[in-house]
Amino acid sequence: xxxxxxxxxxxxxxxxxxxxxxxxxxxxxxxxxxxxxxxxxxxxxxxxxxxxxxxxxxxxxxxxxxxxxxxxxxxxxxxxxxxxxxxxxxxxxxxxxxxxxxxxxxxxxxxxxxxxxxxxxxxxxxxxxxxxxxxxxxxxxxxxxxxxxxxxxxxxxxxxxxxxxxxxxxxxxxxxxxxxxxxxxxxxxxxxxxxx
Amino acid sequence: xxxxxxxxxxxxxxxxxxxxxxxxxxxxxxxxxxxxxxxxxxxxxxxxxxxxxxxxxxxxxxxxxxxxxxxxxxxxxxxxxxxxxxxxxxxxxxxxxxxxxxxxxxxxxxxxxxxxxxxxxxxxxxxxxxxxxxxxxxxxxxxxxxxxxxxxxxxxxxxxxxxxxxxxxxxxxxxx
Amino acid sequence: xxxxxxxxxxxxxxxxxxxxxxxxxxxxxxxxxxxxxxxxxxxxxxxxxxxxxxxxxxxxxxxxxxxxxxxxxxxxxxxxxxxxxxxxxxxxxxxxxxxxxxxxxxxxxxxxxxxxxxxxxxxxxxxxxxxxxxxxxxxxxxxxxxxxxxxxxxxxxxxxxxxxxxxxxxxxxxxxxxxxxxxxxxxxxxxxxxxxxxxxxxxxxxxxxxxxxxxxxxxx
Numbered sequence: 001x002x003x004x005x006x007x008x009x010x011x012x013x014x015x016x017x018x019x020x021x022x023x024x025x026x027x028x029x030x031x032x033x034x035x036x037x038x039x040x041x042x043x044x045x046x047x048x049x050x051x052x053x054x055x056x057x058x059x060x061x062x063x064x065x066x067x068x069x070x071x072x073x074x075x076x077x078x079x080x081x082x083x084x085x086x087x088x089x090x091x092x093x094x095x096x097x098x099x100x101x102x103x104x105x106x107x108x109x110x111x112x113x114x115x116x117x118x119x120x121x122x123x124x125x126x127x128x129x130x131x132x133x134x135x136x137x138x139x140x141x142x143x144x145x146x147x148x149x150x151x152x153x154x155x156x157x158x159x160x161x162x163x164x165x166x167x168x169x170x171x172x173x174x175x176x177x178x179x180x181x182x183x184x185x186x187x188x189x190x191x192x193x194x195x196x
Numbered sequence: 197x198x199x200x201x202x203x204x205x206x207x208x209x210x211x212x213x214x215x216x217x218x219x220x221x222x223x224x225x226x227x228x229x230x231x232x233x234x235x236x237x238x239x240x241x242x243x244x245x246x247x248x249x250x251x252x253x254x255x256x257x258x259x260x261x262x263x264x265x266x267x268x269x270x271x272x273x274x275x276x277x278x279x280x281x282x283x284x285x286x287x288x289x290x291x292x293x294x295x296x297x298x299x300x301x302x303x304x305x306x307x308x309x310x311x312x313x314x315x316x317x318x319x320x321x322x323x324x325x326x327x328x329x330x331x332x333x334x335x336x337x338x339x340x341x342x343x344x345x346x347x348x349x350x351x352x353x354x355x356x357x358x359x360x361x362x363x364x365x366x367x368x369x370x371x372x
Numbered sequence: 373x374x375x376x377x378x379x380x381x382x383x384x385x386x387x388x389x390x391x392x393x394x395x396x397x398x399x400x401x402x403x404x405x406x407x408x409x410x411x412x413x414x415x416x417x418x419x420x421x422x423x424x425x426x427x428x429x430x431x432x433x434x435x436x437x438x439x440x441x442x443x444x445x446x447x448x449x450x451x452x453x454x455x456x457x458x459x460x461x462x463x464x465x466x467x468x469x470x471x472x473x474x475x476x477x478x479x480x481x482x483x484x485x486x487x488x489x490x491x492x493x494x495x496x497x498x499x500x501x502x503x504x505x506x507x508x509x510x511x512x513x514x515x516x517x518x519x520x521x522x523x524x525x526x527x528x529x530x531x532x533x534x535x536x537x538x539x540x541x542x543x544x545x546x547x548x549x550x551x552x553x554x555x556x557x558x559x560x561x562x563x564x565x566x567x568x569x570x571x572x573x574x575x576x577x578x579x580x581x582x583x584x585x586x587x588x589x590x591x592x
Contacts, residue, residue: 025282045364067344118288
């Protein structure tokens, strides 16, 4: 069964068409959830709007639980899915740099594309910035190569690195997420409202 | 209807509803293609394509660009570029339906738009750099990685938001 | 009235949603352990096992070796000792006990070659065949009668007696020619001229890692 395209159920030529359809849905949902507004996005760091946290965690949970159920019922082969590779320090340093970029620029690449689509000038500048960033990285690739290629741990999952049962992990993760939702609502009530 | 739109410009979906749909989309993406979503990959492809057209020799010689250059294919012919095109279309439809389309720079009333644009540029550069080091951005590494319980995805997510909270204080004037 | 009820309900809507999420994830924990079927099911295995096509006779094999069939991959499942003592040309030694090693998998799990398993007789080769079948390896054959039969037919073919049909004589001459290829010298031939044993370049078999139909890539 699934994933359909790598297993040859759907011919490979459909890949690009499906990509556009998925992209449209992705863009629509992101925009409709308010991710085209940088001030809404940045709100998560200042406690006046937790949309990012809520959308992000809900999406991850729904996808995670859905994949596990589909794997269990045999509709999808989880071992065939692409697991983001773990380059330990690459992930930490890259994540830290992205974190600063996120707070400074107020977007992440996906949301900036949404904002570009509705004509936000700051988003257009931001996308240009990302491209400059990629350009700098490529030009100085030799400098970054040790981090980029070093500390490779393989395409591991949390199950391999923590040694816990994945179902238990998802259960605990769900509880953490729900607690985070409740706490975020409490914090937001204490913050003064900001209109944007 | 027009007045209604004007009023509702900044009324967005319930975040849980949006998150639920986003989760379904990720699930569908994994079911169809076996891979997750992404966004910065499209920008990387664009950069590679631009460099490859301007100075092919340089792109060939550079260890990073050459990874993404195939002989008979444009570097733009990747899944993520098509997906990013879709994102643009989808966001345009959604923005159009709720009347959010228009040239604007959004910023806190306390700062000028020039300052906002400068910070956007700087933030973009940092994010582009970071996304390459970590091999993915919030959607590619963190969100899609988390959906398959990838350790790297979780580390990236924690690093992004952890650092975000750490440095948020220094940028507060931009937002609040 | 309805509105008020709805309002009352919607007050709890987040609690309800959270409960649904919790129940779903708890359901994952509580699901009965489910063993995934690794390999093929018994019915399929049986139908493979009774299929006559899984055997290759020594004559067919000799023919393919002489013609230097590039798609042939010989696997000797006997012990290394036996293998060093005598084995077929270009055979790879994977003793039965090492069959499931990662290294052996690289040889066995591929589409490019027809794999011929053999041991001294059918016995170990058949066991290896069943195991490989369970693992869904493809293109597997067993040398009928194993090395013993190979000796009796190819290396040392029985001379047909006069009253046998003509096919047997033909078979014998084929086998004799084959045995010469494998280095057996016959006195009457040796007189004429030294048999020109073709130098067979040992075939390099590169174990290929099994590739998926389309490698899933990702990254952003």
